[in-house]
Amino acid sequence: MKFLRKHLLTSRIVWTLLILVISILGQDIIIPGIDPAVADAALSKQSFLQMLGITIGGELKIPTLLSLGLGPYMMGLIFWQALAALDFDWVNRLTINQTGYIQKIITLMLAILQAYQLVFYLKPALVPITVLDHSLPLLVSEIGAILILIAGAMLTVFLGNVNAEKGLGGISILILPGVLIGLPRALQAGWQDLNYPLTVPHLLTAGLVTLVVIILFVMLLQIELRIPLQRPLIEGNGSQSYLPFKLLVAGAMPFMFSSTLFLIPNELIESNGTLRASHLAKFIHLVTNQQTVAGIVGYGVIIMLLTYIFGFITIQPLRLSKQMKENNEYILNVFPGMATNDYLLKWFLVMATSGGLCLVVIAVIPLIIGLKWHGIANYTIYIGSIAILVTLIQGLWEQIRALYSKQQYQVFK
Structure with a gap:
């Protein structure tokens, strides 16, 4: 233990590996009162659940202790950051502890909702639990599954918080195993109804695409706009700095x-028999079908909208302008107040639009090619998973470099 306390980087690596092992084992603990084969068949029909499972680090194919993964936490965090981005006074007055309690309550509420939704899809798979040769009602199995899923979601958040404090990669590192394990499935059956066979030529093609995407995303993540700032109350080199706006703002x-x-x-x-035959249903099916031009355009529109939403939540230009005023930081030739707000919002929109268009092009190219060769469309899901991996690993690598530099730093030799 003294060795781990002395070698901070090694200690954090050990903690992260331990937490990842616990997370992976939790994905294999099947919930009692559920038939795994029937559950697999029931959940496999819900395509959006399979895709969501990859991105939240959960197992939504067979219900397990940690099936919900980071889903409730991520949704709650996004909701809270959206509130913070609106710069409400009551939010700004909250202490760190109060903010933490509110986020945990939001996470718990979302865990309850998501657990109930998942068990709703699992109703055909529920079986009676036998205790001392007596079969309990199905309601017990249903309530038990909901409670176990909620407990698993909160356990995942606890593991993530422990990793953020003692390990590497923060809470988001728990997504890493799920994304890695889901890569073959994303490529082979990304859109569920399209198959991409994993033969040697196809795997070689996938390897080349992976290399190109990794290089491309590493480059895109490095591109940023630097807005020069002035600090009149500070003398010397500290009086000048810059405000970075990433190209991929989200x-x-x-x-x-x-x-x-x-x-x-x-x-x-x-799922709604009444709406299934309506004109609205036909329109929605058209714009949510990756094998149609309208569907491809719809997918691109969704990426652009998510880029603006998540980018605004991440950068929070309105709150940033207020913080600059409080810190006596100014943009050269731009008045404080509304002029600074408008200036930051303008450049946010420029960078968000540019970065969003880059993501759209990367995402829709496989879909366009897939109009002729349908299996190629799965690369859109696959590339999305690679992008998530690159983002996670880059953040992890930067933290490792910082800790290594700190460990090697010596004032006197």
């Missing part, structure tokens, strides 16, 4: 949720 977040949002409307229509 990172890989649009890819994480675009496929799920793309499929949800059609899934809802199909």
Whole structure:
């Protein structure tokens, strides 16, 4: 233990590996009271759940202890960041502890909703639990499954918080195993109804595409606009700095949720017998079908909308302008107040639009090619998973470099 305390980087690596092992084992603990074969068949029909499972680090193919993964936490975090981006006074007055409690309550509420939704799809797979040769009602199996899923979701958040404190990669590192394990499935059956055989020539093609996408995303993540700032109350070199606006203002977040949002409307229509034969259903099926031109355009629109939404939540230009004023930071030749707000919002829109268009082009190229060779369309899902991996690994690598530099730093030799 003394060795781990002395070698901070090694200690954090050990903690992260331990937490990842616990997370992977939790994905294999099947919930009692559920027939796994029937559950697999029931959940496999819900295409959007399979795609969501890859992005949240959950197992939504067979219900397990940690099936919900980081889903409730991520949704809650997005909701809270959206509130913070609106710069409400009551939000700004909250302490760190109060903010933490509110986020946990939001996560718990979303875990309850998502657990109930998942068990709703699993009703055909519920079987009675036998205790002392007595079969309990199915309601017990249903309530038990919901409670176990909720507990698993909160356990995932706890593991993520422990990793953020003692490990590497923060809470988002728990997504990593699920994305890695889901890569072959994303390529082979990304859109469920399209098959891409994993033969040697296809795997070689996938390897080449992977290399190109990794290089491309690493480059795109490095591109940023630097807005010069002035600090009149500080003398010397510290009086000048810059405000960075990344080209990919939302990172890989649009890819994480675009496929799920793309499929949800059609899934809802199909589950409603009354709407299934309506003109609205035909229109929704057209614009949510990746094998039509309208569907490809619709998918691109979703990515652009998610880029603006997640980018605004991440950068929070209105709140940033207020913080600059409080810190006595100014943009050269731009007045403080509304002029600064408008200036930051303008450049946010420029960078978000440029970065969003880059993501759209990357995402729709396989879909366009897939109009002729249908299996190629699966590369859109596959590339999205690679983008998430690159973003996670880049953040992990930057943290490792910082810790290594800190460990090697010596004032006196």
